[in-house]
Amino acid sequence: xxxxxxxxxxxxxxxxxCALPLHGNPENDPKILQVTENYHPDHHxxxxxxxxxxxxKFINFMQEYGKEYSTRAEYLHRLGIFAKNLIRAAxxxxxxxxAVHGVTQFSDVSEDEFERMYMGVKGGGxxxxxxxxxxxxxxxxxxxxxxxxxxxxxxxxTEVKMQGTCxxxxxxxxxxxxxxxxxxxxxxLLNLSEQxxxxxxxxxxxxxxxxxxxxxxxxxxxxxxxxxxxxGGIEEETSYPYTGKKGECKFRSEKVAVKVANFxxxxxxxxxxxxxxxxxxxxxxxxxxxxxxxxxxxVSCPLIxxxxxLNHGVLLVGYGSRGFSILxxxxxxxxxxxxxxxxxxxxxxxxxxxxxxxxxxxNTMVSAVMTxxx
Numbered sequence: 001x002x003x004x005x006x007x008x009x010x011x012x013x014x015x016x017x018c019a020l021p022l023h024g025n026p027e028n029d030p031k032i033l034q035v036t037e038n039y040h041p042d043h044h045x046x047x048x049x050x051x052x053x054x055x056x057k058f059i060n061f062m063q064e065y066g067k068e069y070s071t072r073a074e075y076l077h078r079l080g081i082f083a084k085n086l087i088r089a090a091x092x093x094x095x096x097x098x099a100v101h102g103v104t105q106f107s108d109v110s111e112d113e114f115e116r117m118y119m120g121v122k123g124g125g126x127x128x129x130x131x132x133x134x135x136x137x138x139x140x141x142x143x144x145x146x147x148x149x150x151x152x153x154x155x156x157x158t159e160v161k162m163q164g165t166c167x168x169x170x171x172x173x174x175x176x177x178x179x180x181x182x183x184x185x186x187x188x189l190l191n192l193s194e195q196x197x198x199x200x201x202x203x204x205x206x207x208x209x210x211x212x213x214x215x216x217x218x219x220x221x222x223x224x225x226x227x228x229x230x231x232g233g234i235e236e237e238t239s240y241p242y243t244g245k246k247g248e249c250k251f252r253s254e255k256v257a258v259k260v261a262n263f264x265x266x267x268x269x270x271x272x273x274x275x276x277x278x279x280x281x282x283x284x285x286x287x288x289x290x291x292x293x294x295x296x297x298x299v300s301c302p303l304i305x306x307x308x309x310l311n312h313g314v315l316l317v318g319y320g321s322r323g324f325s326i327l328x329x330x331x332x333x334x335x336x337x338x339x340x341x342x343x344x345x346x347x348x349x350x351x352x353x354x355x356x357x358x359x360x361x362x363n364t365m366v367s368a369v370m371t372x373x374x
Contacts (some may be wrong), residue, residue, distance in 0.1 A: 122166030123211030160349030
């Protein structure tokens with residue numbers, strides 16, 4: 001693309017000369033003490049950042065989010081990561097101009113740490129591997145779909161939750177789908193237990209044997225459905241509350257609030273996904289979350305985003321026809337996606353991702369669940 005590279009570098013340079021916006025702090029964000037392997041406190045390799053604009057932004061970031069570091073060495077280590085993430089946010093802004101990227105609560109976490117602690121979908125390298133155990137879904141009529149649709153305003157979606165520093169996104173995606181299905185079947189919106197899945201579910205994918213549910217180390221939504229069918233159901237959050245870490249399984253069958261009858265996978269066609277969403281409720285989705293660490297708002301529609309490697313489980317709750325664009329490149333239709341990183345991340349805890357392009361692989365790992373009503 002002739003001249004395109006010059007525009008990208010110009011945008012990156014301009015963003016780096018400005019103070020990137022501070023935005024989005026999850027509730028009860030824990031103090032971070034995460035020193036990477038091969039790091040030694042005597043390696044003060046980030047001293048050159050002291051007194052710079054990057055350190056000033058870092059200090060503001062610490063104050064904004066209540067961050068504390070136990071040693072000077074840890075402070076310097078996190079400062080170095082923060083400075084790299086400023087550059088990364090600017091790069092994301094250039095590659096994703098219809099969204100807003102900048103400083104978030106994750107700006108002192110490296111890319112590897114972020115994926116390990118805040119994502120958790122397993123088996124993303126072969127998204128279709130788990131389809132064999134799901135009930136096939138019939139093709140649906142798409143001609144009468146509304147221009148915009150949102151299950152939140154119909155009462156089928158619980159409040160945004162917080163997974164913490166635990167790779168349990170798959171559990172939150174699972175409970176969100178079940179909460180919606182149960183609401184549609186019964187009219188009751190129940191807050192279901194992710195902790196039951198984190199502690200008790202060890203199901204593995206039938207084809208990809210290493211893709212097993214393993215608490216904070218990741219899992220798959222379809223594995224979780226299978227576990228719940230076999231276990232007899234899922235408890236409410238009040239009877240089995242979330243702790244953010246894997247513990248001993250305390251599931252009690254007499255406390256089951258919702259029973260899972262079956263599940264289905266949805267075709268990759270986004271019109272079919274929209275139709276199934278409208279007619280059957282919120283859908284569990286896997287996607288590539290590479291742009292989400294720096295995401296603040298707007299409609300994310302990256303110029304480049306890998307579609308084959310999926311690493312994060314979320315909940316598709318609706319879609320809109322006209323999404324905000326910071327560069328006035330025109331309004332974009334978008335998916336409305338519930339995340340599990342707290343209400344102050346992104347768009348009040350939600351991610352807006354452009355619709356109709358299979359963006360970041362969001363159409364390749366979509367599933368719905370059916371609940372028992374008696």
